[in-house]
Structure formats: structure tokens, C-alpha cells
Amino acid sequence: MATQNPTATADTPDISDLPDRTEAALTEVMSVLDDVGLARGAPDLYLVVSSSGSEYLVDTREETCECPDDEYRDITCKHRRRVAFATGERPIPSWVQRDHLDDHFGEHVDGDPRFSATDGGVAQTRFDEGEVTDPEDDPFAVHSDDEDRTKRAKREDIDVSFLAKPGRYEVHSASDSVYGVDVLAETCSCPDTVQRCKHLRRVDIEIRNELVPRPDGKLPDA
Ligand SMILES: [Zn+2]
Ligand SMILES: [Zn+2]
Structure with a gap:
């Protein structure tokens, strides 16, 4: 990232500055299902359904996805990135505007997406009925250093x-x-x-x- 200081607005990061697969993981319509089909009862397996209806099985322990992008390239595909964001394993950068996120974020999975907080801590965001609330504006957002x-x-x-x-x-x-x-x-x-x-x-x-x-x-x- 160009700057660590979010008040330096001259070059405020934009979601399109993120690597393409990370941007896709945050913005594309996908559903992450953790208790369906092959993923049922398997804590490391997630079924990711894309907007086109394609389904891919992501294994977070083996760090694999069935999609061709992941299988044939030495990269982390957008499905694996999406699972990490949706489960809260990887915090979403705090400057990402909430309305850029896919509305389905955080549905169907245990665990909640997290935003990295500007003070370095991590704030848990509440996702109420698909509505994403900015932890900075939400008096009831839970912060990692709260008692x-x-x-x-x-x-x-x-x-x-x-x-x-x-x-x-x-x-x-x-x-x-x-x-x-x-x-x-x-x-x-x-x-x-x-x-x-x-x-x-x-x-x-x-x-x-x-x-x-x-x-x-x-x-x-x-
Ligand atoms: Zn994939
Ligand atoms: Zn009391």
C-alpha cells in the first residue's frame, strides 16, 4: 500500500488498487457455504457458488480450490480469498468502502468478516440483514481490545x-x-x-x- 496514513487523502487507496483477485473476492457476487454438500461436517471445506452458478470446493487446510485458476497457476484464487474474508480469517482493509462489498458477505458461514482497524486493532463488523455497518460509525461494533x-x-x-x-x-x-x-x-x-x-x-x-x-x-x- 502506498500509505499507512488514512488521513493522507492525496493518494487514498481505491479498491481497484488491490490485486485483481482480491478485488474480485470482495466485490463479486459469491456465496460461501460451509455446511452444504461435500463441505457438510468438514470444518476446513467451503463450497463457493459464483453468480454464474459454478461451484468450487475450497479446502482451507490444504490451501486448494477446484477452480482452474487455482489448480493450474501458483496463486491464491479469488474463491480462497473470499473464504478468508468471509470467515474473518483475513481482515478486510479498513479503507474499503462497505458499499463496494458484495451484499452476501458473511452469510452462511460461522465467523464474521472483520475490518482491520486504522489503529491496528481489529473491529468486528455487524452484518445485519445484509447491511454492512462501518465499525467507525457503529457504537455497538465490538473491538478486539474491548473488555x-x-x-x-x-x-x-x-x-x-x-x-x-x-x-x-x-x-x-x-x-x-x-x-x-x-x-x-x-x-x-x-x-x-x-x-x-x-x-x-x-x-x-x-x-x-x-x-x-x-x-x-x-x-x-x-
Ligand atoms: Zn478458486
Ligand atoms: Zn447490571
Whole structure:
């Protein structure tokens, strides 16, 4: 890559700067299936179906693909590259624009595509119903250096509402439990005895990102 500094926009990398097979792996319509046909029950085997309907078996342990490109040339074909991106084994460069990616990214496989983060860490991207969210813009994107409770605070289906009392929020957890969080006293009514439980963390994230009213009850600045 020409530059390590993403703010040096003079020569911002473009997806077409990538090697052709990497660009194809990111942008072409392909489905990666990890539990179908010959790939069923075999953790290293993936079936890659192209938009033309061709099917190729990729073996990540043997590092092979059945396609002629891979079989007859000493290269890594686009199918193998796609499997590596789709399973998260290889991070997608963080500067690649999400709308350039094939919409089917991350379907049908265990594991999630990852983007390399600009700070060198790796952020896990959420792929909701085919919609790709930029981890930089997503308050709930999980980063590799997040603590465990912070990860859970972001990932779990937690619902936060403001209780019209200063600092008080009601939190509905994924397990249907309801807890009272007081962000001024930094307390939560859940049994977790750690100083800052995931509910408190989740409320903090939602306040910071203006998803709920601030502790003083004021709505986020319009
Ligand atoms: Zn191939
Ligand atoms: Zn709690």
C-alpha cells in the first residue's frame, strides 16, 4: 500500500488498487457455504457458488480450490480469498468502502468478516440483514481490545429507557430481566458484583451516542 496514513487523502487507496483477485473476492457476487454438500461436517471445506452458478470446493487446510485458476497457476484464487474474508480469517482493509462489498458477505458461514482497524486493532463488523455497518460509525461494533463485559454490553439485545429521574435508566436484558441503572451513583440492581456491569456500560454507550436522553433528562442536542 502506498500509505499507512488514512488521513493522507492525496493518494487514498481505491479498491481497484488491490490485486485483481482480491478485488474480485470482495466485490463479486459469491456465496460461501460451509455446511452444504461435500463441505457438510468438514470444518476446513467451503463450497463457493459464483453468480454464474459454478461451484468450487475450497479446502482451507490444504490451501486448494477446484477452480482452474487455482489448480493450474501458483496463486491464491479469488474463491480462497473470499473464504478468508468471509470467515474473518483475513481482515478486510479498513479503507474499503462497505458499499463496494458484495451484499452476501458473511452469510452462511460461522465467523464474521472483520475490518482491520486504522489503529491496528481489529473491529468486528455487524452484518445485519445484509447491511454492512462501518465499525467507525457503529457504537455497538465490538473491538478486539474491548473488555469482555463491554463486548457483552454491545452485543446483547439490551433495551435501555430513561426513567424521568436524574440518572436513572431501566434496562431490559436479552433474558427478559429488568434492572435499574443509576449512572450518577454508578449502580445497577443486577447480581453482577463487578464494579461496572454490562448494563451500566450499555447505558453509558447509549448516552454517549445520544440514543437515550442524557442523565439530566435533556434530550440530545438537536
Ligand atoms: Zn478458486
Ligand atoms: Zn447490571
